[in-house]
Amino acid sequence: MDSRTKIIFNPCENKENKYIAILINGLEKHGYDVNPLDDFLSSSKHYQSIKLLHLNWFENLDDSSAKRMWTSYFRKLVVLAAIRFGKKKLVWTMHNRLSHEKKSGKLSRTLTKKIVAQADAVVIHSKVSEEILRSQYPHLKAKIVHIPHPDFIEVYGPLIPESKERKKPRLQLLFIGAIKPYKNIELLLQMAKRFESETHITIAGNPNSDSYKGELEELAKGISNLTLELKFIPDTELPSLIHQSDLLILPYSLESSLNSGTVVLGFSYGRTVICPRIGTIDDLDGGENVFDYSYSDEVDHMEALETQIQKAIQIHQTNPDALIEKGHRMRDLVQERNNKQKVTDCLLTLYESVLN
Structure with a gap:
């Protein structure tokens, strides 16, 4: 008879990154029987x-x-009711400030309130999340536990050794990840035009709709220093794609974005990032090894992003190896602070405390 503790971890898989697989594998190795949510009421x-x-x-x-x-929405209300009726323990991970989806934002916020009110514990991946939670939910009763986002070191394959032959005259910038409107891809197209002779920008990832893919392809016409790979990027290709870049460029929305697995992915494979100072960046505090910035509106965002690109171009033209060195220092930092084994141990400790 299987004596392992049965839990549900939802979702059980995520094709966009290995975050879920890292955590589930760790839980199963330590005796948990992990089940999908779809079978909860089977x-x-x-x-x-x-x-x-x-x-x-x-x-x-x-x-x-x-x-x-x-x-x-109603299906999820049924799940929450079943959790409450069965007196099951509930853990929720806060990934974002707000839902990224504009149409369902109000309904999503209502659902979030219900989740938070019912949760026994809330996992946060960045310290600023606790401030946001307590300001939005002053009567929050759930246990808040800060557990870092796990690193992706060696997860998608080994790190490719650096080579002097990889140097190119233009700064190689890479955006990688799911292609969605809140990620400000249009800004990158404008930056490609602005720095036509100094940079080459590659945008790689799966668009959230055919219509958005078409919009981006239309906007990209005539931009010579831009490569669009608007498709799902197989896991096996990620190390090489990252390796071919000098750094990642991720102009996320500060309104909704809080944590980023892609930032951790870039660091894990030895590349630093140009990115707004979201929670992931703030926690690691990489100093001059990261090109982070803040902004107040769309115009300010464009100017701040432009400033960071200019800074990276100047470093690249003076000493191309300096950018790679920054990336490898960030790899060392996530290996220490976001160590996937430590993350799993923290999650196990949380489950034990909630269940007991």
């Missing part, structure tokens, strides 16, 4: 056997149509 016996549910991005709703959005 039978009375299974429902009764589940001791704890850990939800990630549960507040996000399918906003492809009004009908799907409301269906998604």
Whole structure:
């Protein structure tokens, strides 16, 4: 008879990155029987056997149509009711300030309030998250536990050794990740035009819709120093793609973005980033090894991003190796602070405290 503690970790997989796989593998190695949320109400016996549910991005709703959005919302209310009725333990990870989806934002915030009110523990990946939580939910009763985002070192394959032959006259900038409007891809197209002779920008990732893909392809016409790879990038290609760049450029929205697995991915494979000072950047505090910035509005964002690119260009023209050295120092930092084994140990300790 299987005596392992049965839990639900949702989602059980994520094709966009290995974050979920790292955590689930760690939990299973330490005796947890991890199950998908879809099976939660499959039978009375299974429902009764589940001791704890850990939800990630549960507040996000399918906003492809009004009908799907409301269906998604009510299904999640049923899940929360079943958790409460069965007196199951509930852990929720706060990944973002707000939902990235504009159409379902209000409904998503309502759902988030219900999750937070019911949670036994809230996992945060950056310290600023606690300030946000306590300001939004002054009567918060859940245990708040800061557990860093796990590193991706060696997860997608080994680090490719640096070579003098990789140097190119233009600064090689890379955006990688899911292509969504809140990631300000249009800003990158403008930056490519602005720094046509000094940079080459590659944008690689899967667009969230065919219409958005078409918009970007239309906007990109005539930009000679731009490469669009608007498709799903296989895991095996990520180390090489990152290695070919000098640094990653990630102009995220400060309104909704809080943590970034892509930032951690870049650091894990020896590349630093140009990125707003979101929670992930703030916690690591890489100093001059990171090109971070803040902004107050769209115009300010463009100016701040332009300043950081200019700074990177100047370093690249003076000493190209300096950018790579910054990236490797950030790799050392995430290996220490975001060590995936330490992250798993922290999660195990949290589960034990909640279950006992």
